[in-house]
Amino acid sequence: MKPVIAITPDYNYELQKYILSQRYVDAVKKAGGYPIAIFDTDDFSDIIDGIILTGGGDVNPLLFGEQPIINNGEICPIRDNFELKLCQWGFHKKLPMLGICRGMQIFCLCNGGSIYQDIYTQTNTNIKHIQKAPRFEATHTIDIIENSILYHITQQKSCTVNSFHHQAVKQAGNDFIISAKSKDGLIEAIEHKTLPFVVGVQWHPEAMPQDTIQQKLFQVFIQNTIQKRGKLI
Numbered sequence: 001m002k003p004v005i006a007i008t009p010d011y012n013y014e015l016q017k018y019i020l021s022q023r024y025v026d027a028v029k030k031a032g033g034y035p036i037a038i039f040d041t042d043d044f045s046d047i048i049d050g051i052i053l054t055g056g057g058d059v060n061p062l063l064f065g066e067q068p069i070i071n072n073g074e075i076c077p078i079r080d081n082f083e084l085k086l087c088q089w090g091f092h093k094k095l096p097m098l099g100i101c102r103g104m105q106i107f108c109l110c111n112g113g114s115i116y117q118d119i120y121t122q123t124n125t126n127i128k129h130i131q132k133a134p135r136f137e138a139t140h141t142i143d144i145i146e147n148s149i150l151y152h153i154t155q156q157k158s159c160t161v162n163s164f165h166h167q168a169v170k171q172a173g174n175d176f177i178i179s180a181k182s183k184d185g186l187i188e189a190i191e192h193k194t195l196p197f198v199v200g201v202q203w204h205p206e207a208m209p210q211d212t213i214q215q216k217l218f219q220v221f222i223q224n225t226i227q228k229r230g231k232l233i
Contacts (some may be wrong), residue, residue: 001050003225006038008103011079014197023109024054025099027118027206031218035181040082044089050096050225053083053103055204058167066222071118074090075165084110096197096224098217101165104190104200111173114157119168125184129163138162142188142203148179149191149199153220160201161203161214168202176200 009020019035020037028035033050046141058073068075083103087110092098099107105115118124119129131139138160144151151157159200169187179199180189192198197220205214 002032002034003222003229004047005035005050005222005225006048006052006086007035007052008079008083010036010054011076013076013078021054021206022207023204023206024052026057026209027215028052028222030209030215031198031222033138033218033222036084040078042085044086048095050098050221050230051086051090053087053097054100055101055103057102057162058117059102059105059109059115061117064109066117069121070200071121071166080106090153091195091198094195094228096221096228097189097199098221099198099200101202101204101205102167104202105169105200106192107200108169108172108176111175113176114170115171116168116170118166118188120166121124123168123184125186127182127184127186129165129168129182129186131163131190133162135162135164135204135219136210138208138211140182142182143190144180145178148177148189149153149163149197149220150189150201150217152180153216153232156213159213161201161205162207163203169200182211196228197221 009018023034061076172190176190188202190200208214
């Protein structure tokens, strides 16, 4: 049986609909997993072998002790609360987890970290992190820390990624290490110090199906879910 990967969807208040991009589903299937959408619940199932926290809107700044600034975007408290619960449960179960964009920020908030509400007013970045190019195009470079999980996956000290964010991790929290930064010093990837595969990336690897490095990230994630559960494909 293929490993079951729970993927968090976005939630639209106005339409009262959950929304999940096909790109996440395709990336998991291509890597050998069985994707399912997981919704707001207090009862998480033991059939779950791994978790993907997806990208989406801004995280509510009240969750990290700040008032919203002028450039803060749309928030979704229902999603915030659900993903924080799911993340804590995943930590407790020691499940492999992949946090993408907003998902990486949820990791750090679960671990006592903090985020920038808006990098363009709260940092000195001169790099465009909300690209106008198609989602599958890489538009800026990241530097990868040697001996990190990300380095072992890429076998490179740098690579190029896409970029669609105005929030970013400020402090990753005590249990995470930084595994990549962009040229302006912003954190682009983090990983848990002790859990076998809990990796957060600020970019969107699911939107780059033609990029072998980005797809290898999903492959290694799925391999870790198989090892965790002792399943064979």
